[in-house]
Amino acid sequence: MNKVDVLIIGGGISGLASAWWLARSGLSVEVWEAGERSGGKIMSTRQDGYLTERAASMVLNFRPEVAELMREAGLESAKTARLPGAEARRYLLHKGRLKALPMRLGSMVVSPLWSLRGKLRLLAEPFIFSSGRSEESVSEFITRRLGREVLEKAMEPFVAGTLAADADQASAAAVLPRLMALEQRYGSIGAGVLVNRVLRRSTASATDTFSFRGGMATLVEALAQAPGINLRTGHTAQELVREREGWQAVAATPHGQRTVSACHVIVATPAPAAAALVNPLDKELAELLRGIGYAPVNVVHAGMARDAVGHPLDGTGFLAPKGESGTLTGNLWMSALFPDRAPPGKVLLTSYLGGARAPKVADWDDGRLVDETFRTLRPLMDLKSDPEMVRIDRHCEALPAYHGAYQARMQAITARLQHIPSLHLEANYRGGVSVRDRLVCGHAVADRILGAQCWPSVERKRREEAQQSGTKTAYSLESMDAALE
Ligand SMILES: Cc1cc2nc3c(=O)[nH]c(=O)nc-3n(C[C@H](O)[C@H](O)[C@H](O)COP(=O)(O)OP(=O)(O)OC[C@H]3O[C@@H](n4cnc5c(N)ncnc54)[C@H](O)[C@@H]3O)c2cc1C
Known part of the structure; x- marks a missing residue:
């Protein structure tokens, strides 16, 4: 054996x-x-010159272990960073139109997306002293701390679009551990972020977003x-x-x-x-x-001529709150995000349908999925023709809710x-x-x-590596000696 x-x-x-x-x-x-x-679940496919992703399409990294693995696995040179324009904007489907989401607090204060009441409620966060019940849902936690508008216009679409989950049922401690930790430690999310910034500790911001040239x-x-x-x-x-x-x-x-x-x-x-x-x-x-429950997600990739899309595609894509869209939770503009995702003069738009919001999509045939996707996208993005390439990836158990x-x-x-x-x-x-x-x-x-336990093979490898680095040091000392002579 x-x-x-x-x-x-x-x-x-x-x-x-x-x-x-x-x-x-x-x-x-x-x-x-x-x-x-x-x-x-991860699989990249080349089809008619387009590069599509079945599941994960990018890594958002702020952890040193990931950077170490990339370096040591020799993957640094295969990485591809986001295209510069893609960092500029994210959109939200709001009242039937795509609206740019404010990326900073300053721009949020002037954004028409948020009501005055919503802005004041957000600014009041450090003065909220109530504590939540144990195992609070995402909706309860965010509404208690930041107000209903942040839940509806930011957190609910985020939870549905990236985790395929339902904010009303998702556990805040499991989904938002860092925000909860800030509240527990500093009594407020805003105060915690501020203290971390002042102390220059790591903040919640992602530092490196990347994919790979080959997907x-x-x-x-x-x-x-x-x-x-x-x-x-x-x-x-x-x-x-x-x-x-x-x-x-x-x-x-x-x-x-x-x-x-x-x-x-x-x-x-x-x-x-x-x-x-x-x-x-x-x-x-x-x-x-x-x-542990799982939700289904279907991914619809559409390749189109650039001039068949009226929208400037000046961002990463959009998220759709549940009040705005029954089945489509988000759309990524893959060709605006990373290079070489579509042939020259073409664009690749990837839509996500289903999740806990609409598990029924698991039973839909391809035709119905494509119809629903384009019924939603056409007016939002001013699509002037049908796609020249369509690919559908199905996950009956996409993500654990x-x-x-x-x-x-x-x-x-x-x-x-x-x-x-x-x-x-x-x-x-x-x-x-x-x-x-x-x-x-x-x-x-x-x-x-x-x-x-004690692993002899690990000890052996450590000894060999130590010997090798000792040999390298000896070589370099020898060469220094030689150079001095
Ligand atoms: C649509 C979608 C988009 C996503 N986008 C992103 C993204 O942009 N960025 C990001 O970071 N993450 C993203 N994710 C999340 C991420 O892709 C997944 O969480 C991750 O790939 C899951 O990996 P896993 O190894 O845990 O599970 P899986 O990928 O499901 O692997 C489990 C493996 O176990 C095998 N297996 C099952 N039973 C047995 C058995 N009895 N014996 C042997 N093998 C078995 C299966 O065949 C399978 O290969 C996305 C996920 C989805 C579904």
């Missing part, structure tokens, strides 16, 4: 990131992916091919058996069953698949995982896992859905595994 240090089940970004941090330290890692390719697939492909990672596609994990020292795992493969023994196992699948795997080990844990008493659920999951220390659950229902969060959580689980 094959033996590895760590077996990872699920070859999406969560599994691959964990694998990368572990292999880099010298552990032997095998990744089982049920599908025929790695990357999970987000570049990231998952680079991780999957990194030295020390043994990726096996077409391997569906079926059974996990606890042994005296570690695990025995069984996968169904196109060539029959494969069994591997491992010291640690990371289950990096969506929650329903994780629940099925852990059910024989811990029924309570499986029940907690089964209770961080709904209800989510923090309590996560704490209960963590408590159950204390009894099974060599089993780890690492996917986007824990610690954030963004690619940044997945890379950071992968780093954290690798740290926990590395610290859990």
Whole structure:
């Protein structure tokens, strides 16, 4: 039977990131992916000269671990930054028209998008002393602190458009942990931001927004091919058996069953698949995982001639509040965001439909999805013709909805896992859905595994690296000596 240090089940970004941090330290890692390719939801496709993204289309980074991974995985030179104009504006669908969202407090004060009452309510935030109930929803937290208008014109469309969630049900502690931490620490979000600015601490602002020249697939492909990672596609994990020292795992493969023994196992699948795997080990844990809901999202990519779009496309795209749009939650102007997303003279517009707001879209056929998308886009963006390229990506379980008493659920999951220390659950229902969060959580689980026991292979690798850097120092000293002679 094959033996590895760590077996990872699920070859999406969560599994691959964990694998990368572990292999880099010298552990032997095998990744089982049920599908025929790695990357999970993330996939970039070239079609008729357009580059489309099935799920994540960019990374918003402010974490040093992500910068470290980019550097060490040799991905810096493959990155592509946002086009300069794209940083200028974001739009909001408001009263049937696209309105530029104010990006700074100063511009908000003069923006016609906000009523005088809404502006005064926002400015009163530092003087709000009420505290919320535990497990407050996003709607409750934002309305209590910043007022109803901020909820309706900023937070609700943000939560629907980026998390496919419903602000009335989403847990504020799970979705907005940094804003809640500011309130807890400073008594006010505004005061907290101000104190952090004055002290020059890291603020909530993203410092680096990027994709890759070949699309987000570049990231998952680079991780999957990194030295020390043994990726096996077409391997569906079926059974996990606890042994005296570690695990025995069984996968169904196109060539029959494969069994591997491992010291640690990371289950990096969506929650329903994780629940099925852990059910024989811990029924309570499986029940907690089964209770995590998912919302469907359909992505409609449209390629068009530039002159068929009347809108200047001077920004990243727009978000649509629920009062304005029943099914379409947002639209990204991909060709305005990153270079080479559309052929010269063409544009690529990517729309997101569904989420918790409209789960019914999961049942819609392609024709209905395209009709609904263009019925919404045509008047808003002054579209003068039909698209020359359409591609539809469907996710029946797009994102975990961080709904209800989510923090309590996560704490209960963590408590159950204390009894099974060599089993780890690492996917986007824990610690954030963004690619940044997945890379950071992968780093954290690798740290926990590395610290859990003494790993001879890790010690060996450290010694070799120390020797190599010693040799390099010796060489450079020698060359300095030589230069002095
Ligand atoms: C439409 C959309 C747009 C998004 N946009 C952005 C964005 O712009 N920026 C951003 O940061 N994030 C974005 N995200 C979020 C991000 O893409 C996802 O959260 C992330 O890709 C999920 O990765 P994962 O590895 O946790 O899960 P997955 O990608 O779902 O990977 C899990 C893997 O496990 C495998 N698996 C399941 N069961 C088994 C089994 N029994 N054995 C073996 N393998 C198994 C599956 O085949 C799958 O490959 C977006 C998501 C969506 C849906």
